[in-house]
Amino acid sequence: MLRIGWFSTARGPSSRALLSAVHHAIQGGAIDAEIAYVFCSRVDGESNETDQFLVQVRGYGTPLITESFEQHRRVAGAKGLGFAGGKFAAWREAYDAAVLRLVQDRHVDVVLQAGYMLVWTPLLCERLRGLNLHPAEPGGPVGTWQQVIWQLIDQHSTRSGIYMHLVTPHLDQGPVVAFCRYPIDTPDLAEAWQEVGDTPVSELRAQLGEDLPLFQCIRTAGVRREVPLILNTLQTLAQGRLSWGVTDPPPAPLDLTGVVELQLAAVPKASGA
Template sequence: MLKLGWFSTGRDQAARDLLKVVWQRIKEGFISAQISYVFLSREPGESKESDLFLKLCQELGLKIYTLSAKNFEPGLRQNNREAWRAAYHQKVYEMIKHEPVDLIVLAGYMWVVSAELCQKLPMINLHPALPGGPQGTWQEVIWQLLQEEANETGVMMHLVTPELDQGPAVTFCRFPIKGGEFDPLWQNFKEKMRQIGLEKIKEQEGEKEPLFALIRKEGVKRELPLIVYTIKAFAEKEISLINHKLFDNKGNLLLEPYDLTERIEKHLKTGEW
């Protein structure tokens, strides 16, 4: 049985949904795995959202470790971010090192992991773009897609390495952002770009800009099933992570990430796993 660790900042409903859906699929037997522990980078009382995340963990009967990143040596974080990152994640490692797991999933974890930690532990991260696509936060990704007038985007899970968002992709799915209901929104967006430019759009509308919002909506719909099917692939040995290298079910190095688009689109259409 695959043993999982789970890292989150617990900052919103999506973070809770990701954890709960994976826990449910495990309980149903769809995934042969167990969540050995959850690590939360906030502590009780730090925010309403993370308190709801903690409550969910308690309801699910999950072991949880907490360490506030915000409150950990703030002076060091301000003066030397790299040194702070190493010190914080060394403290995290000391908390969880006695909990051996096969895989750690970063799902809504809002801090860059130190180089030392991602070399010590087998970690994969959710990133809201296609392999080789834009880097950064989901907001930065979408603004880049809009600037580039991209035809498609996607969501991927990638191996966590010292290079931010540049670890090899493990799995991904893709979806179009041109055609259908997207086209009139593109027309409106391009007109606004001509009239006021990107920075004014960000300032006046931000994440509520209709095209931006639709791309985000379509991406979020696919994040949950991508995580579920990725963990399932690990549990069933379709993919293995050994000494920070990825292998396929024949024991060969994984040269290309698994395209899970077909499985995910089928799930979205039928609601079945």
């Protein structure tokens, strides 16, 4: 059985949706695994969204561990995330050391970052085998999902993707473990692309921002594939068909495009039955 650790800051509903999807897949027998614990970098009362997540975790009966990043930052009299220019502030390293003390005795095979907004320091990367989801194809744009979408629009890209990568101290640059790709120049997006034309991204962001139809279409296409990619990656790990050590690089990336697309194609048929 695959033992999973779960790290989240839980800023919004997508964090709850991802946890729900994996929890129910495990409960339904689709994945031979268990979520051994959930760690959250916020505590009760810091955010309404996070509070809902914490209630969800407790409702599942999953062991919950919390350590407030905000409280550590406040005590240090600091601002920001404590990470700049590839270097971590001392208080930021101290926070990860505190986190490690809380989770190190709970043996897990892999730690999934799902909506976790902090870059791991080398200490955590050396001690935990972490996986993170990035909303781009291998070699594609880096940054937040919003930044990725704007870059895709700016470059008039015809394709995007999602990948699971090994967590390293270098944001979104860890070795890719599994991925899927999908087109973003399909007929149903043609009108949205035509509306954009050659308008500079700076103008599009100023005029409509994330309400831009093309932005929304690309976001929807990616979100639809996030859960299938995560579930199939975890299933592959649970079956022993994909493995690597904490410090050893993973094997060649696993292309799950075909599996993900087949599952998505089956969704309308299942819902209409």
